[in-house]
Amino acid sequence: MLHREMQSAAGSANEAHPLFGGALSAVIPHSATDISELREIPDNQEVFAHAHTDQSLIVELVEYQGQVADQDAARYHFEDIAGSNKALEPGAFEVTSVVALPKSELSLSECSTAWMLSGTQCVSKFNEEARNSVTIHLGLFRLPQFSTDVLITFNDPQSISPESSSACAVGTHQQPWMVKDFQHLVQTLTLHNPGLFG
Numbered sequence: 001m002l003h004r005e006m007q008s009a010a011g012s013a014n015e016a017h018p019l020f021g022g023a024l025s026a027v028i029p030h031s032a033t034d035i036s037e038l039r040e041i042p043d044n045q046e047v048f049a050h051a052h053t054d055q056s057l058i059v060e061l062v063e064y065q066g067q068v069a070d071q072d073a074a075r076y077h078f079e080d081i082a083g084s085n086k087a088l089e090p091g092a093f094e095v096t097s098v099v100a101l102p103k104s105e106l107s108l109s110e111c112s113t114a115w116m117l118s119g120t121q122c123v124s125k126f127n128e129e130a131r132n133s134v135t136i137h138l139g140l141f142r143l144p145q146f147s148t149d150v151l152i153t154f155n156d157p158q159s160i161s162p163e164s165s166s167a168c169a170v171g172t173h174q175q176p177w178m179v180k181d182f183q184h185l186v187q188t189l190t191l192h193n194p195g196l197f198g
Helices: 002-013 070-084 179-188
Strands: 017-019 024-026 032-034 045-050 056-063 093-100 113-123 132-143 148-159
Touching: 024 179, 070 093, 070 113, 070 132, 070 148, 113 179, 132 179, 148 179
Parallel strands: none
Antiparallel strands: 017 024, 032 045, 045 056, 056 148, 093 113, 113 132, 132 148
């Protein structure tokens, strides 16, 4: 119980950030740049990049996949991301863990189930030849009543090819985001307006 109390005390210092026009909110980690201020982002996404590292966080609304069992849904979306990253060949992606998240620890009580997946993908940026090893942490909230899955993806590059355009971002001594920052975002995601889902 002590762990719980410490968490809520820490949480009060962090301001929840409005997402999707305030329909959702969550605590976004320090040093986050809202990418929508820099370029066009699809309406179903909120994208944040670390100001000094090549890390990024994406909150995304995707269609609920009714044919996919709850325990397989996080892997389904992970493989979908691998496809987008052109990282589907053997050895280019690996799932290291999938765990169910207890609803008692989540602010988004409307979800039927929630999951956290960790894995790695070898991806190239901007269609470059150079491939970077990226650890991907994925939070998944299933909302069948709204025909929606909410995905939170934390991209955490582990090894950057010197040929990659990301190489200049590495090696700065700024505090990178940690898995606990991602977990805090996942736990604090809150729904304010179900009208978001149409």
